[in-house]
Amino acid sequence: MLGSNPARSDADAKLRGEAVFGADLASPGMLWAAVSRSPVAAGHIRSIDVASALKVEGVLDVLTAADVPDGRTGVIVNDIPFLAVEHVAYEGEPVAMVVADNRASAEAGAQAVGIDIEPTEPVSTPEQALAPGARLVHPDWNRFVVAGGVDIGRDGNVVAEVVHDPGDLDEAFAAADVVVEGTYRTPRQYQAHLEPKMALATYESGRYTIEVSHQYPFRLRDRVAQILGVAPSAVRVVGHHIGGGFGAKLDVSLEAFAALLARRFRRPVRMQHTALEERLVAPCRANAMVAVRSAVRRDGTILATDVEIVSDSGAYANNGPALSSIPMFVFGSIYRVGTARIRTRNVYTNTAPTGAYRGVNGPWLVFANERHMDAIADALGRDRRDFRLASLARDGDLMRNGQPLEEVSILREAFDRVDELVPWRDIVSRNQRQRDAAAPSSPPAEAGADVLRGAGQAAAIWLTNPMPGHATVKLNEDGTATVITSATENGSGAVATGLRQIAAATLGLAAEAVTITMPDTDATGYDAGSQGSRTTHVVGRAIADASAEVRSQVLDRASQMLEAVPEDLVIDAGVVTVAGVPAAGLTLGAVAQAATWSDGPITAGASYVTPTPPHDPACATGMLIKGWPTPTYHLHQAEVSVDVVTGRVTVDRYVVCQEVGRAIHPDAITGQIQGGVAQGLGFALSERVDLDHGRYVQRTFKAHGLPLAEDVPKVEMIVMEHADPAGPYGAKGAAEPPIVPVAAAVANAVSDAIGVPFDTLPITPEAVLEALEAEPNGEAVARAAREPVLNRDGEQERDTTGRAS
Amino acid sequence: MPGAAGEQSVSIRLIVNDRRHQLETPAGETLLGTLRERLALTGPKEACGEGECGACTVLVDGAPVASCILAAGSVNGRTILTVEGLAGTGELTALQQAFVSHAAVQCGYCTPGLLMVLTALLDDTPDPSEADVRRALAGTICRCTGYQQIIEAALDAAQLMIRSATS
Numbered sequence A: 001m002l003g004s005n006p007a008r009s010d011a012d013a014k015l016r017g018e019a020v021f022g023a024d025l026a027s028p029g030m031l032w033a034a035v036s037r038s039p040v041a042a043g044h045i046r047s048i049d050v051a052s053a054l055k056v057e058g059v060l061d062v063l064t065a066a067d068v069p070d071g072r073t074g075v076i077v078n079d080i081p082f083l084a085v086e087h088v089a090y091e092g093e094p095v096a097m098v099v100a101d102n103r104a105s106a107e108a109g110a111q112a113v114g115i116d117i118e119p120t121e122p123v124s125t126p127e128q129a130l131a132p133g134a135r136l137v138h139p140d141w142n143r144f145v146v147a148g149g150v151d152i153g154r155d156g157n158v159v160a161e162v163v164h165d166p167g168d169l170d171e172a173f174a175a176a177d178v179v180v181e182g183t184y185r186t187p188r189q190y191q192a193h194l195e196p197k198m199a200l201a202t203y204e205s206g207r208y209t210i211e212v213s214h215q216y217p218f219r220l221r222d223r224v225a226q227i228l229g230v231a232p233s234a235v236r237v238v239g240h241h242i243g244g245g246f247g248a249k250l251d252v253s254l255e256a257f258a259a260l261l262a263r264r265f266r267r268p269v270r271m272q273h274t275a276l277e278e279r280l281v282a283p284c285r286a287n288a289m290v291a292v293r294s295a296v297r298r299d300g301t302i303l304a305t306d307v308e309i310v311s312d313s314g315a316y317a318n319n320g321p322a323l324s325s326i327p328m329f330v331f332g333s334i335y336r337v338g339t340a341r342i343r344t345r346n347v348y349t350n351t352a353p354t355g356a357y358r359g360v361n362g363p364w365l366v367f368a369n370e371r372h373m374d375a376i377a378d379a380l381g382r383d384r385r386d387f388r389l390a391s392l393a394r395d396g397d398l399m400r401n402g403q404p405l406e407e408v409s410i411l412r413e414a415f416d417r418v419d420e421l422v423p424w425r426d427i428v429s430r431n432q433r434q435r436d437a438a439a440p441s442s443p444p445a446e447a448g449a450d451v452l453r454g455a456g457q458a459a460a461i462w463l464t465n466p467m468p469g470h471a472t473v474k475l476n477e478d479g480t481a482t483v484i485t486s487a488t489e490n491g492s493g494a495v496a497t498g499l500r501q502i503a504a505a506t507l508g509l510a511a512e513a514v515t516i517t518m519p520d521t522d523a524t525g526y527d528a529g530s531q532g533s534r535t536t537h538v539v540g541r542a543i544a545d546a547s548a549e550v551r552s553q554v555l556d557r558a559s560q561m562l563e564a565v566p567e568d569l570v571i572d573a574g575v576v577t578v579a580g581v582p583a584a585g586l587t588l589g590a591v592a593q594a595a596t597w598s599d600g601p602i603t604a605g606a607s608y609v610t611p612t613p614p615h616d617p618a619c620a621t622g623m624l625i626k627g628w629p630t631p632t633y634h635l636h637q638a639e640v641s642v643d644v645v646t647g648r649v650t651v652d653r654y655v656v657c658q659e660v661g662r663a664i665h666p667d668a669i670t671g672q673i674q675g676g677v678a679q680g681l682g683f684a685l686s687e688r689v690d691l692d693h694g695r696y697v698q699r700t701f702k703a704h705g706l707p708l709a710e711d712v713p714k715v716e717m718i719v720m721e722h723a724d725p726a727g728p729y730g731a732k733g734a735a736e737p738p739i740v741p742v743a744a745a746v747a748n749a750v751s752d753a754i755g756v757p758f759d760t761l762p763i764t765p766e767a768v769l770e771a772l773e774a775e776p777n778g779e780a781v782a783r784a785a786r787e788p789v790l791n792r793d794g795e796q797e798r799d800t801t802g803r804a805s
Numbered sequence B: 001m002p003g004a005a006g007e008q009s010v011s012i013r014l015i016v017n018d019r020r021h022q023l024e025t026p027a028g029e030t031l032l033g034t035l036r037e038r039l040a041l042t043g044p045k046e047a048c049g050e051g052e053c054g055a056c057t058v059l060v061d062g063a064p065v066a067s068c069i070l071a072a073g074s075v076n077g078r079t080i081l082t083v084e085g086l087a088g089t090g091e092l093t094a095l096q097q098a099f100v101s102h103a104a105v106q107c108g109y110c111t112p113g114l115l116m117v118l119t120a121l122l123d124d125t126p127d128p129s130e131a132d133v134r135r136a137l138a139g140t141i142c143r144c145t146g147y148q149q150i151i152e153a154a155l156d157a158a159q160l161m162i163r164s165a166t167s
């Protein structure tokens, strides 16, 4: 049962085209609404002309800021207006709403609204936002309220600042033999879920019902209530099948607009993003700059690391302030450093607000950390894998927040396991031989000599999101079970198979005999949504606990019916028997019937929240994520070929070694690893989200450069199991982290192949050719840099790449 | 999406999933709009609406087309197959069953389009190579799966169909 691969509960409906996604919803008599958005990145609203929109046939009304609740709301910082008031802060910011009796009219009306804006030069980049004398994106930032009133280090364009500084860096740098520096830059990444965001709202008896495809119905409930100024219990969110989210469907988007209009018009109101709106307002992964300086001793000891991070929040705060804690769990945590100073600033710009995308800040933090490890190894002339192993944290080491890493030796095991599959030394010497053969001094190149091969590794320790979950399990009178929870199935299979298997295994039922409800905030306990791989671990634990209680009620009842003590009973395939007497069995249906008509129905509920791991609360200022609960361990190894004529990078072989606690449904984990790596390869090599004066350049899937079937290799996988005592049957999270180390492993491999460091993403063919051109001797120069930088007397020499100083 | 209000309508005939329809559609309405709004066939999905992702793919006289950029009027008299027509009310097709056994469905939003593209492929090329399958998928985006389990499902389905045809 556990560790096997039963069919997903939703597969049949999805394959027949019967599954109803949010974007398929309709309601009799519904109106359609659409949003008029700012055409510029920054400016002052001079006037809004609604007359021509009102003339569009079918349009019923146009609403502007004057018609909706004033005040600002948000997840962490209350900085977002319902509709723009006086100023616009990004291209795509909602300015007006048009409601009509059909969709085409609503969209045409939204286009017809005349928004007259006096443009201002936008604050387009974090660098501009932080420059002395920079214009403030929000001149009244000081009046914004922060949830819980905590100090997150806000200051002008700085939304949040997290500082960890033990004060002993100077001393460590004074003792260094080598100082290695690097600056690592990464662009935004677009979630590119296929189903557009939508909402269907109704208002009845003083309450709002919102039907939606959303990853986190309870947050949506709370945010809609906050925006409308009503009690959360006045809002009911009902979830439907989700056509992809990857973090983009964790916060409110159109739902509060639809809810307000449903009340005003006393009709159901339906909204949906157009393809352009999807791209203009997607909460992309933040673009970021990570500058790292390390003080290193000749023997490879990293005495200190100094990290300076700036990430782009866009025009509003979203969850960037919380994500600014994550560097504390990457730098100086995976690999040992004597001491570390880490400063992270999340800053406002006049761009679309960034948000959560699978792995949140992980892909760019691990990119910086692992590029930097390669740079140090190169500067010391060490083999990159050996250097990693020598630097790897050991069991009991503390992360920068003071949290002990109890099981980090799992990561060392991962290095061994990958090496057993693909010995590192073999690849390195093969690639070296091939490069030597391709060198200008060697005999005329044969076919393929224009291709250089390289290999790279990247390691990560990722968390399993700890936030609360609840489940009620009821035994039906026909012997099947229903699990009532608002856990959301975002595609990973966590609900459609993982939770079902956990309930079934505990109750002694086949997976097919367990039904799990769709999310409904009226009907279930709180659930923190599909994020951070939490569903299998957190909700799975609640279901295992509730199912165990149901099971014990069943055994009590059955022991009376079978006249045996509960300890002697076994439940298998829906039948209770006395151990050793299989003939005299009772179906669970018979037990449930007997219970229902005597003491009452058999049900049980359970809640779970992962406790925050022990940590030092004084480790940093501004930390909102204090610990790194239920860590999982990851090592990725990439082998690439770089065509030096076309600049094209081909991933020849990709190996993932991932620790999951316990694999409940191995095929689902395979799908998460393959899919996560595909998204990571896109981030590393092809995907583009460029900003020009605050405005998005790419506005089609093609322009975004999403990986297609011909671009993604089959990923080789090693799944390690180290049961977590708190998890259901030992399971931790598995779905989010496979994206995290990918860009780092690939960039290390490409840098190795061509001998030019790639510290900026994406590594497009143009970028490869540019790098090779900029350094005509790039190959030779960087190759030399890989030789030891210490001369025979052990004195430090200048690193010819300038990376060490 | 229905055509903008006030446009003229055109009268078209379609055979969709073996059923004949005579419809009045606003001029310029897409085939996807007609299928979803008028025939309540919401299996074909609306995603990019720009012919880029393949989620809306249906077969027109057996050939896969992006129904979101095709005017319904332009397929007057033609035969359309949507995902709903693959299994109808019966058993899943060999391809659909292979999607189940290979865990090739995640969010499932791309699935209706992928099934149509691959159904057409297996019709034309009963014994495709892996490269054939990857090439056939060039116009379809799946953001969830990284494609591997889909490709394996298609190859497996091809073998199943060959075996059942020869047995």
Ligand code: FES
Binding pocket: B045, B046, B047, B048, B049, B050, B051, B052, B053, B054, B055, B056, B057, B066, B067, B068, B069
């Ligand atoms: S919705 Fe038709 S191709 Fe994307």
Ligand code: FES
Binding pocket: A194, A243, A244, A491, B104, B105, B106, B107, B108, B109, B110, B111, B141, B142, B143, B144, B145
């Ligand atoms: S399964 Fe989600 S896009 Fe393919």
